[in-house]
Amino acid sequence: MSKWPYNTAAWARLRTAHLSIEPLCRGCEAEGRLGTANTVDHVVPISQGGPAFPGHDGLASYCASCHSAKTARGAEAGAIRSTKPRRGCNPDGTPLDPAHPWHEKSLRAKVHVPSSHLNPQLVSGEE
Numbered sequence: 001m002s003k004w005p006y007n008t009a010a011w012a013r014l015r016t017a018h019l020s021i022e023p024l025c026r027g028c029e030a031e032g033r034l035g036t037a038n039t040v041d042h043v044v045p046i047s048q049g050g051p052a053f054p055g056h057d058g059l060a061s062y063c064a065s066c067h068s069a070k071t072a073r074g075a076e077a078g079a080i081r082s083t084k085p086r087r088g089c090n091p092d093g094t095p096l097d098p099a100h101p102w103h104e105k106s107l108r109a110k111v112h113v114p115s116s117h118l119n120p121q122l123v124s125g126e127e
């Protein structure tokens, strides 16, 4: 599964040491959340000439979901993968993917219910 250098004992030691220094996910931190990191990433990818075993300033901690999102969008992703639709929503429920059908105005108009049509008893929850 894993390939060099991730299958080496040296990487396992470096990864464990880095997670103890930087236990929180940088991606979560950037979005104002606290996420426990379990993945150590190279700041400069090995594929771009970065060192396989850099110092701790050459490493970054991420949680699994931020790391896979970063890898899918980042420099190591191929052109095909970078066109993959983004998954998930903003906090207000707006899909992140600009091609998502929700963004079709006509569709949104169909599901929009004017507030005057809402049953006030159902909306307020009062008997």
Ligand SMILES: [Zn+2]
Binding pocket: 025, 026, 027, 028, 029, 035, 062, 063, 064, 065, 066, 067
């Ligand atoms: Zn994260």
